[in-house]
Each structure stands twice: as structure tokens, then as C-alpha cells.
Amino acid sequence: MANTEMLVKELADKYGRNRESLLPILQELIDERRYVNDETMINVARELDLSAAEVYGTASFYSFIETEEVGKYVIRLCKTIVCDMKGKENVLQAIENTLKIKVGQTTADKKFTLKTTNCLGWCHKGPAMLINDEVYTELTPGKAIDIIESYINK
Amino acid sequence: MTGKKQNDMETKKLTRVDYIFRPDNTCLDTLKKSLRRDRDEIILELIDSGLKGRGGAGFLTGLKWKLAKEAAGDVKYVICNADEGEPGTFKDREILDRVPRRVFTGMALCGYVIGSKEGFLYLRAEYKFLAPKLMSIMAEMNQEFKKLGLDFTLNIRYGSGAYVCGEETALIDSMEGRRGEPRNKPPFPVTEGYLNKPTVVNNVETFVNCTIIMGIGAEEYKRFGTDSSRGFKLFSVSGDCSKEGIYELELGMLLSDFVEEFGDGDTKAVQVGGASGFCVPRKKFNQTIIGFEGIPTGGSMKIFNSSRSMYHVLHNYLEFFEEESCGQCTPCRVGCQQLLKGIEAVKSKQRSSSYLDELVKLAKVMKVASKCGLGQSVGNAFVSIVDNFREEIIY
């Protein structure tokens, strides 16, 4: 994909070509593309004059930097203790049933990936989830389904 | 022993205060006033105030700034740690949402005092929804600094979903474009931090307190709290609670007063300080002080009532640590896995209950042998839950 190469170049122009620029570049690639595949990482490595292994090693450390294909919308439901106490399991089941996927999977139309994550900093309003950067709190199974449906129709 | 109240120890009544969330539009006046003061005088006032870091470790903030000021080098950095990932903590988000100017003023003050021209807010990815607003306020503040003749620029960097990056040296690695793997200390960031330059890393709430102290003076500030725990702090209260939320309270209160105010009448245990903190059972509520003399907390207070299984709570914490361990050192990487497998084996009767004692020994080894605070504190929750709720873990 020639346009990946161009995008990476653009981002390197924007953030610089130092090692400190690596994370901001990967983060914006995630914003643009949702995940970074091998080819993209090789491009980044070339642009910043790093080894591809360095780039992969860094990218794969961070749970929000996806190195495998994910859907357009990444759902991250909090599974840490307070959300768990407040019924995250039922919310999770409702989402799984609505999207017909399990945690870790992506829908066939590549629209949604479902993940769980650790404390999102909304415990007093749990259960909480993120869809990309958007926060949803005080979830019930019904509310979660409504939210997912609003994305299905997007 | 942590959590024990000494007989002669000073305690405070549970008292609500209101400094942190006051409107932040007067912060620039505070900054202007402070920029006319001698740098060492500011450091002395901060030290005198007794302010300790609000991120958990509780290092004296004035002393940290002093060390960074005295460190050799022309280029220095100020970093605000907004990685807030400790389960049960959500107060830094609220601060950044409601009074960001109070945070940025504190960072600018630090820049002035230590001689740094650049400051970074390291914001966890989970809080990215705050970024547009924060960036526009930063831009506005950067202009104001210029007008005041202060050569200091604020910038933002993001985390990417790794709890360990809240540890200050991992945070610095992450800012340098590496895996967030904690470094050995010393050297401390105050001498070799970001890009190996002297760097102050402080928590969001710590910077806010610096701004407040510059505004009201150390004398007034010292009226709050106890000898070991000066001032007030935000508590993130959640769980089986009559009114979950964020509360600003004077330091030094007894846990029993806290439970009376926030519990649902059936409180069995409180986890003070998040997954890396301590679990206090009901019978110890009235001997436990919340503060550096008792159990310190970055603000996380999770309340459990008698319907909760403490096995389930511990299991959830261990899963958290096993996932979030950076895996760099063996005691933590393997230790977290073994503790988790171990309690599962005891629960399912594949192992006898005495195996728990082996696991407690392992948790204690992790405390001394792990490289950073993550591995070192897994044992806090583990030992305090197993000690106090042994039957629940076994049966």
C-alpha cells in the first residue's frame, strides 16, 4: 500500500524522526487505521531508522496499539473489580449476543472488535466501556445493546 | 506494622474540605505572584508545608524539586503523571476535567523553580476524550506564560493502555518511545530522567497542591492533616457504598469514621490504595489511620459488603497484576502467575489449605525481589486478604 508509506512519512514529518517520536506516530496510525500491520511497522522502522524488531517490540507492549487486524470500532469493556461487582458479566453477555462474537473476536463485517480491559477510571459509574475513545458508563445490558445498535447504524 | 494505630498517634475527624475544585481562574495570579519570589524560598515553603506526593509513594515534593533544581544540566523536564491506572482511582480525571489550570500552574511553577523550559502531561489513553479541551487550555496557558516572561511550554503525550507506565521510570521509557519497562533506581529521575536529563515527575493532584500552597501559604495548609500526612486529599470512593464518587477530605482520619460516612451499613472490608494497597477487615477499622502513618493511599477506597466473596476479589486483583506485569523480572512475572494458579488450586481442593502459607511466602519474596513497585506491592493485597479472609479463600 503506497499510501501507508505516504502516511508514515507525513507523520514522521509532523512528529520528528527521533526515537521519542515512535509512540506518537504509532498512536496516530492507530487513530487513522485502528491497527498497525507488519508492513506499516516496517515502514515506520525505515522512516525512523530503527530495526523492525524494535518497532514491533515497542508496539506489542501496549494493549491499545493493535498489531492484528481489528474492527472499525474497538469495544473495551472494563473487567476490573468494581465494574465486575456491578454486573459487567451480564453486560458482556448482552454485547456478545448482539454482535454474535466472543471476547477477542471481530465481527465478520469487520465493524466491531470486542475486548475487555482493566480499570477505566469510572468505577463509581461502572460498569464502564470504551468504544474507540468514547466513554460509556453506568451500563446495563439494555443500555449496552442500545449503544451497540447506534454504532451498527452508523 | 502497617495499618496499626499507635496509641499516641494523632488522628483527625472526617472533615470535608474544598480547595482542589474551586474555580481555577485565579491560578495565573498565583503564578504571577510566585514568579517574583526567590526559587529557594518557594522550595522551603513547599518543604515546610509537608506536602508529600499524591501518586502513592509519598515522597516529599519540595525535596524532589530541590534535588532537580540542584541537579547539573541546562535542560530539565517537568512531567505530570496522569496515567491513573490503579483500580478504584478516578480523581485525576476529575481534576483534569474540572480544574486543569490548577494543574498546569503547578507544572509551570515547577518549571520556574527547577529551571525547566518544557513540561509534559502524560495522559493515559483511556482519558483521551479529555485531550481536545486540555490542548486548547494548554495553548492558552502557554501564551500566558510568555506574557509573564516565563520561558516554559506545556505539551501532551499519551499512554497506550499499560498500567505499569504509571511507574515513573516506565513512564519515561514510554515517552522515549520504548516498552514501558521500569528501570533500576538509582539513578532517580531527578538526576537522570527523560532523555537522561533531570526530571521532576509528579502526580496530577500533587501539582494542584503546589498551586494551592502558593496561594494560601504553608502556614494555612499545615492546619490540615497530621504530622506525617499534611493537608487534604481526594478520595475515589466506590464499591458497596451509599454515595460513590470523589471526596476531598482532610488526611489522618480513622477508617471507622470513613466507613460510617460512606459504607452501606454492612461493610465487611475496605481495600485502601487500590489493587496494590491493603485490605482492611471490619475488626481493624477503628485502629487504622488513612495516611502515611497508617495505610497510605493514592485515593482509591473500595468498599466491600458481606455479600462479596473475598476470593473473587483477590482473584480479580491477581488477574490484573498478571496481565499488567511488564514481565521484565522473574519474581513478578512468574510470581503473579503462580499466586493466581495457587489460589485456584486451593479453591478447587487440588492443593491443601497449607499451600496458602507457601503462597504467602512467595508473595513476601516478591516484595523484596521484584524490580519495581508493581511486583513489590502484589503481596500487599495478597497477604492482607489471605490473612484476614483465609476461610473464604479455602472454601
Ligand SMILES: Cc1cc2nc3c(=O)[nH]c(=O)nc-3n(C[C@H](O)[C@H](O)[C@H](O)COP(=O)(O)O)c2cc1C
Ligand atoms: C505500577 C505503578 C503504577 C503507578 N501508577 C501511577 C499513576 O498512575 N499515577 C501516579 O501519579 N503515580 C503512579 N505511580 C507512582 C509513580 O512511580 C511516582 O512515584 C509518582 O508519579 C510520583 O509523583 P508524586 O510524588 O507526586 O506522587 C505508580 C507506581 C507504580 C509502581
Ligand code: SF4
Ligand atoms: S516488578 Fe513486575 S512490573 Fe516491575 S519491572 Fe519487574 S516484572 Fe516489570
Ligand code: FES
Ligand atoms: S473498575 Fe471498571 S472503571 Fe474502575
